[in-house]
Amino acid sequence: MAERRDNEEIVIRVRGLVNQLGGNVLHDHLDLDVKRGEVLGVVGGSGTGKSVLLRSIVGLNRPKAGSIKVFGEETVGKDAEDLHTLQPRWGVLFQDGALFSSQTVAENIQVPLREHADMPQSLMNEIASMKLSMVGLPEDAGHKYPSQLSGGMRKRAGLARALALDPELVFLDEPTAGLDPISAAHFDELVRGLQESLNLTVFMVTHDIDTLRATTDRIAVLVDRKIHVGTIETLVNDKHPWIHEYFTGVRGHAALASAPA
Amino acid sequence: MGHPKHAEVRAGYRVERSGRIARIVLDGEWTTAQATPLDSALQKIDLGGAQEVQIDASGLKRLDSAGAWLLLRTKRRIEERGQKVTQLNIPQDYRPLFDTMHEEHTAPPVVIPHRHTLRHFVERLGRGFIHALQQGKEMLAYVGHVTIEIIETIGPQKQLRWPAFIHQIEETGITALPIVGLLSFLIGVVLAYQGADQLRRFGAEILTVDLVAVAVLREVGGLLTAIIVAGRSGSAFTAQIGTMKVNEEVDAMETIGLNTVDVLVLPRIVGLVVVLPLLTFYANVMGVLGGAMMSYLALGITIPEFLRELQSALTVWTFWLGIIKAPVFAFIIALVGCFEGLKVEGNAASVGKLTTRSVVESIFLVIVFDAAFSILFSILGI
Numbered sequence: 001m002a003e004r005r006d007n008e009e010i011v012i013r014v015r016g017l018v019n020q021l022g023g024n025v026l027h028d029h030l031d032l033d034v035k036r037g038e039v040l041g042v043v044g045g046s047g048t049g050k051s052v053l054l055r056s057i058v059g060l061n062r063p064k065a066g067s068i069k070v071f072g073e074e075t076v077g078k079d080a081e082d083l084h085t086l087q088p089r090w091g092v093l094f095q096d097g098a099l100f101s102s103q104t105v106a107e108n109i110q111v112p113l114r115e116h117a118d119m120p121q122s123l124m125n126e127i128a129s130m131k132l133s134m135v136g137l138p139e140d141a142g143h144k145y146p147s148q149l150s151g152g153m154r155k156r157a158g159l160a161r162a163l164a165l166d167p168e169l170v171f172l173d174e175p176t177a178g179l180d181p182i183s184a185a186h187f188d189e190l191v192r193g194l195q196e197s198l199n200l201t202v203f204m205v206t207h208d209i210d211t212l213r214a215t216t217d218r219i220a221v222l223v224d225r226k227i228h229v230g231t232i233e234t235l236v237n238d239k240h241p242w243i244h245e246y247f248t249g250v251r252g253h254a255a256l257a258s259a260p261a
Numbered sequence: 262m263g264h265p266k267h268a269e270v271r272a273g274y275r276v277e278r279s280g281r282i283a284r285i286v287l288d289g290e291w292t293t294a295q296a297t298p299l300d301s302a303l304q305k306i307d308l309g310g311a312q313e314v315q316i317d318a319s320g321l322k323r324l325d326s327a328g329a330w331l332l333l334r335t336k337r338r339i340e341e342r343g344q345k346v347t348q349l350n351i352p353q354d355y356r357p358l359f360d361t362m363h364e365e366h367t368a369p370p371v372v373i374p375h376r377h378t379l380r381h382f383v384e385r386l387g388r389g390f391i392h393a394l395q396q397g398k399e400m401l402a403y404v405g406h407v408t409i410e411i412i413e414t415i416g417p418q419k420q421l422r423w424p425a426f427i428h429q430i431e432e433t434g435i436t437a438l439p440i441v442g443l444l445s446f447l448i449g450v451v452l453a454y455q456g457a458d459q460l461r462r463f464g465a466e467i468l469t470v471d472l473v474a475v476a477v478l479r480e481v482g483g484l485l486t487a488i489i490v491a492g493r494s495g496s497a498f499t500a501q502i503g504t505m506k507v508n509e510e511v512d513a514m515e516t517i518g519l520n521t522v523d524v525l526v527l528p529r530i531v532g533l534v535v536v537l538p539l540l541t542f543y544a545n546v547m548g549v550l551g552g553a554m555m556s557y558l559a560l561g562i563t564i565p566e567f568l569r570e571l572q573s574a575l576t577v578w579t580f581w582l583g584i585i586k587a588p589v590f591a592f593i594i595a596l597v598g599c600f601e602g603l604k605v606e607g608n609a610a611s612v613g614k615l616t617t618r619s620v621v622e623s624i625f626l627v628i629v630f631d632a633a634f635s636i637l638f639s640i641l642g643i
Contacts, residue, residue, distance in 0.1 A: 101608035106371040117293055123300045125370040130330045130362065132371070139368035147608045166293050166325035193357045198325055 009036040011169055011201045012057060017066035019052050026052055028225035029066070036168075039195055039202040041212045044222030045242060050205045051095070053222070054171055057203070058092055059083050070169070088116040091167040095174050097158030099146040105132070105157045106142035112164040131160040136186055151178045156187075163194070172204040176211045188214040209247075221246070270298045272328070276308060282347075283311035285335075287318045291328025299328070303335050314339050315348035324355040329362055403600050407530065410522050422528050429532030433494040434540060440493070441486055445477075445544035448485060449551025452476055457559045466560045470567055471574035473552030478575065478583045482545040484631055487590035490537060491623040495598040498529055499619040502602025503612040511603070521603070530595040537591035538584050545583065578643055586634050590627050597623040 012034035019027040026049035034040050044050050055061035057068055059075045068075050070086055080087075091112075099108045106128040113124050132142055135156040146154055155178060162170060172191070176184035188211050194200050195215075206212060212219060212232065219235055221228045223242050230238070236247045272289035285306075291299065308314060316336060318324070324332075336346055351359050375381070413419045456472040502525055505511050514521055549571070556562040562570075601619035605611050 101610045104373075106373060110373075113293075117296065119297050120300065121373070122370070123296060125373060126334065127296075127327055127330060129368050129370045130326065130366050133366040133368055134326065134362065139371070142371035143374075147606065163326070166327060190361075193361050194326075196354075196357050198358065199354075 010034065011036045011071060012203065013067075013069040014053075014057070015067045017053075017056065017068065018064040019049060019056060019061070020064050021049070021052065025225055027063075027066075027222075030225075030227050032220060032227055032229065034201060034203055036201055037195070037199045038217040039191065039204060039215050041216035041219045042203065042205045042222065043207065043212065043219060043246065048222040048225075050222055051173055054092075054173055054203065054205055058090065058171060088112070088165050089167055090169040090171065091162030091165065092171045093155070093158045093162045093173060093175055095177070096151065097146065097154035099154060099157055099161065101146050104143055104145055105137070105149070105160075108146070108157060109142075109161050109164050112161065116165055127164070128160075131163060132157075134163065135160045135190065136183070152180070152183060155179065159187075166198065167200075168198075169201045169203070172202060172206070174205055174207065176206060176208045181210075184208065184211065185214070187211075191215050271295055272299050273302065274306075276306070278309060278311065281311055282313045282315060283308040284315045284317060286320065287316070287332070288320045288322075290323040291321055291331065292323055292325045293327040296327045296331065299331050303331055306335065308339070308344065312344060314344050314346045316346060317348070317350045318355075319350040319352055321352060321355070324352075324358070326358060326362065329355070329359050330366075333359070333362055333366070400597075400600060404596065407522060407526060407596060410520075410527060411531070414527065419523075421531060422524065425524070425528035426532050429528050430536050432497070433490065433529075433533050434536035437490060437493055437540060438543065441489055441540055441544050442547045444489060445482060445485060445547040446551035448481055449473060449477060449548035449553075450555045452481070452548075453552040453555035454559060457556065461560075467562065467566075467570055469556055469560060470552070470562065470570040473556070474549060474571055474574050475579060477548035477552065478545050478579050480583070480631070482548050483541045483583045483586050483590065484627070485548075486537065486541045486544045487587070487594065487627045488624055490533070490540065490591075491594045491627060492620055494533065495594045495623045496616050496620045498595060498598030499602040499605075499616040500612060502599060503605035503615055506603065506605040507607060507609060507612060525603075526595075526599040529599055530592060533591040533595040534588045537594075538587040541584055541587040545580070582638060582643065586631065589630060589634075593626045593630065594623045597626065 010033050012032070014030060014032040017027050017030040017032075018025070030053075032053075042050050042053065052061055056063050057070060057075065059078055059080065063076055066076065071089060073083075073086055075083060075086070099105065100111065103111070106125070109128040109131050110124045113119055113127065119127075128142060129139065132139065137153060137156050137160065141149065141153060141157065146157070149157065155175065159172075159175065162172075175191075176187055179187060191202060191204075192215050195202055202215070204211075204216065216232075218229060218231055221230075221235065221238075221240075221243050223240055228235070228238060228240065228243060232247070235243055238244060238247075272287075272291050272295035274285055274287045277284040277286060285308075289295065316332070318332065321328075336349065339346055414421050452473050453469055456469040457466060460466055460468050460472070502511070505525075511521055511525075514524060553562075553564060553567045556567055557564070598619050601615040601622070605615050
């Protein structure tokens with residue numbers, strides 16, 4: 001594969017990130033590397049700034065200090081306008097889908113195509129339909145408005161929109177929250193499948209320990225305004241009380257117990 | 262190697278024929294960026310009369326889901342034509358993507374409906390008419406509902422929510438003083454200027470005072486204030502209550518056992534009914550002041566002269582007929598504002614739509630009622 005270079009290529013490089021929210025320091029000189037082709041899970045207690053980290057990377061939040069490079073390009077201090085070359089290369093799934101409420105699901109999926117790719121309408125319709133089945137939505141969902149969908153369906157539709165341009169990098173903000181366990185497992189498979197076939201890099205904020213186990217290569221834990229990065233195996237033995245409890249508490253234990261040896 | 266998102270054509274295929282077998286060899290990057298040229302090239306694919314088709318995708322440099330779809334679509338179209346696809350080589354890396362799509366994607370393309378046909382227009386017209394009728398009926402029912410609630414607050418078992426009421430008076434009344442005052446003053450100036458211009462030709466400049474005073478007190482003061490308040494507060498009512506509906510705050514209130522009419526609607530309606538007559542009075546004063554200033558500047562009518570003429574021009578009724586309309590206007594504005602706010606459904610777009618509708622409806626109704634008052638007053642001979 002000509003496109004697939006050495007595995008150590010860094011897609012997201014965060015250095016010395018400082019974020020403050022209402023006088024509260026969320027991130028204190030945080031460093032993080034995300035490698036091409038990996039699925040990175042980001043976990044942490046409520047209010048530890050998981051979503052803020054995601055928003056900082058895609059340029060929705062201005063950090064107080066630090067540098068964030070995505071595909072080698074600085075995003076800190078830039079507006080959406082300045083990131084026009086990066087936007088087709090990433091897709092973002094927001095917590096509740098963030099679909100445009102005045103448009104049908106199919107039209108929502110076509111928004112990035114219209115903006116960044118010059119395609120005939122017939123092909124866009126085919127692609128919208130394909131993306132719908134990729135995320136497991138029934139075919140008639142394309143005609144519906146977001147307000148007519150359930151929370152779980154909105155999330156899938158949001159994912160379809162995030163994947164519209166086949167980005168190299170996908171940000172998922174709590175993708176399996178609100179899905180039933182079976183759909184969540186399907187979603188995990190889907191992420192993994194796409195990741196493998198497209199060498200997709202996934203930055204995923206999640207609480208779902210099953211998802212972490214099923215999909216992630218590495219896990220970044222936000223605790224005490226810093227970040228601990230490791231695999232499930234190394235983090236289970238981490239001395240930090242929150243991390244320890246997270247991975248060995250009742251829920252964590254059950255999920256890990258079912259893991260293949 | 263850059264990332265060829267906006268690059269020239271870099272993807273394609275060629276067909277090799279050998280006897281009854283046609284071999285499609287794909288090359289390049291079958292990606293979203295290349296989808297448009299590929300799409301049109303694939304529409305024109307010519308396999309002649311081949312009965313067997315082999316697809317060789319092993320030379321692909323990249324494949325994403327758009328490319329995989331085009332490949333899958335081509336394969337399906339070949340099969341629909343009765344030709345057999347006997348071989349399909351896909352690089353191992355892209356196999357999962359293609360297989361998932363092959364298994365799961367069978368749906369026809371979505372159709373985005375055409376919204377600009379005559380049929381659609383007629384349909385919308387009909388729907389709009391029926392909607393307007395329903396809206397009228399619902400509004401009437403709502404007037405009844407709110408009236409009953411208001412009457413109940415007069416009784417001993419129920420009380421108006423005073424803090425909310427006071428808050429509404431501040432929001433809709435006190436903060437509106439600057440804009441209402443300024444606009445009324447300017448309207449007074451304009452009326453005096455135009456009046457003076459016309460009346461000077463008849464040598465009746467002094468009647469400018471009568472014109473300004475009667476126009477402002479009977480009509481302009483009240484109407485202008487009502488329209489400003491509809492734009493300022495009526496829209497705010499819809500937006501506030503609508504946002505609460507979107508956040509499910511209204512549902513939360515109901516499950517807790519709070520009466521939403523009591524909590525949200527009554528303080529706004531009663532507050533505005535109290536405030537609007539006061540604002541109208543203030544607007545009248547400012548309008549007459551504007552007229553007085555302009556009369557002095559344009560016609561040299563001094564303040565004592567102005568006041569003397571004012572006294573002879575006005576009766577007590579001129580004043581009251583203007584003020585008496587204000588509570589009615591207030592009731593209309595607040596009622597429409599709250600009614601539309603409560604009709605908001607789960608999304609942000611609906612808040613905007615209903616806010617606009619609330620302002621248009623309340624201004625429309627205010628003017629209709631103003632006309633009705635004029636007819637009523639002329640029948641009564643006052």
